[in-house]
Amino acid sequence: MADGKKGFFGRLVEGLTKTRNNIVSGIDSIFSGFSAIDDEFYEEIEETLIMGDLGIQTTMSIVEDLRRKVKEQHIKEPEECKELLINSIKAQMDLGENAYEFEHKRSVVLVIGVNGVGKTTSVGKLAGQLKDSGHKVILAAADTFRAAAIDQLTEWAKRAGVDIIAQQEGSDPAAVIYDAVAAAKSRKADVLICDTAGRLHNKKNLMEELKKINRIIDKEYPGAYRETLVVLDGTTGQNALAQARQFMEVADITGIILTKLDGTAKGGIAVAIQSELGLPVKYIGIGEQIDDLQKFNADDFVKALFNI
Ligand SMILES: Nc1nc2c(ncn2[C@@H]2O[C@H](COP(=O)(O)OP(=O)(O)OP(=O)(O)O)[C@@H](O)[C@H]2O)c(=O)[nH]1
Numbered sequence: 243m244a245d246g247k248k249g250f251f252g253r254l255v256e257g258l259t260k261t262r263n264n265i266v267s268g269i270d271s272i273f274s275g276f277s278a279i280d281d282e283f284y285e286e287i288e289e290t291l292i293m294g295d296l297g298i299q300t301t302m303s304i305v306e307d308l309r310r311k312v313k314e315q316h317i318k319e320p321e322e323c324k325e326l327l328i329n330s331i332k333a334q335m336d337l338g339e340n341a342y343e344f345e346h347k348r349s350v351v352l353v354i355g356v357n358g359v360g361k362t363t364s365v366g367k368l369a370g371q372l373k374d375s376g377h378k379v380i381l382a383a384a385d386t387f388r389a390a391a392i393d394q395l396t397e398w399a400k401r402a403g404v405d406i407i408a409q410q411e412g413s414d415p416a417a418v419i420y421d422a423v424a425a426a427k428s429r430k431a432d433v434l435i436c437d438t439a440g441r442l443h444n445k446k447n448l449m450e451e452l453k454k455i456n457r458i459i460d461k462e463y464p465g466a467y468r469e470t471l472v473v474l475d476g477t478t479g480q481n482a483l484a485q486a487r488q489f490m491e492v493a494d495i496t497g498i499i500l501t502k503l504d505g506t507a508k509g510g511i512a513v514a515i516q517s518e519l520g521l522p523v524k525y526i527g528i529g530e531q532i533d534d535l536q537k538f539n540a541d542d543f544v545k546a547l548f549n550i
């Protein structure tokens with residue numbers, strides 16, 4: 243167990259390498275390069291955080307918080323600000339207490355997002371984890387737009403060792419969901435995870451489809467606990483925020499899966515998402531394998547980021 247935890251944290255540290263190099267080396271050189279806490283010092287910190295994709299709004303609130311604490315605690319040395327800064331970043335990412343409630347309820351997890359962000363992969367990884375922790379999981383292949391999407395999810399279902407409900411390419415996604423809900427009820431599944439299409443003929447189509455899927459779940463499975471996760475690709479930085487906002491208009495989003503943090507220096511977006519959208523990042527993807535999905539933990543994230 244201790245080894246598992248170390249491996250888990252070790253993979254997070256490794257996955258965040260590029261982001262760490264981007265943000266932390268900048269911050270460290272500010273702390274060592276300044277001999278006094280002045281406006282220029284704060285401006286440098288601001289610049290580094292913005293470059294690290296924390297976004298302007300989030301950066302401003304972090305630096306404001308820092309200024310206030312420095313004043314309150316009569317801090318004089320730049321080095322002493324480091325811990326305050328880290329805590330202030332952490333404070334931007336409050337998950338709330340019921341983040342993983344769906345694991346303890348009969349639930350439907352709807353996974354949505356634009357094309358290529360990592361929906362199907364994340365569904366597969368999540369299925370594997372839930373199955374390993376003793377849950378009965380069923381997958382719904384509601385991306386019927388391409389045959390390859392159904393094949394890909396079928397592969398993941400095999401890998402995770404869970405059931406999948408699918409129809410052929412071109413069938414109505416809402417009909418797949420209808421079948422999947424029936425299967426979840428009759429087989430007494432704990433969690434039904436629905437993969438959806440990221441690309442349809444146009445964006446309006448996509449959003450209409452999601453509303454329809456939502457209506458089917460509400461109507462056919464009213465007792466189910468609902469979890470709706472938007473998948474965002476960490477490598478797209480600030481663009482991810484705009485995507486999340488669009489999905490917030492059509493569905494009650496309960497959280498974010500932030501993928502591909504292993505390949506990007508823009509991992510600071512994890513902070514911006516939570517701070518600016520008020521949505522918790524519940525999972526992060528740090529690779530393509532089944533074990534490369536982690537529950538987000540602000541403490542671990544900040545520790546891995548700042549190498550502490
Ligand atoms: N490095 C890395 N690659 C990832 C991660 N998550 C997904 N990918 C890769 O991203 C690519 C797209 O992933 P998919 O799961 O197919 O994305 P999708 O959102 O289902 O795509 P569409 O169905 O086309 O909309 C694949 O090559 C995945 O292996 C991650 O956390 N890290």
Ligand SMILES: [Mg+2]
Nearest residue numbers: 361362385391
């Ligand atoms: Mg997919």
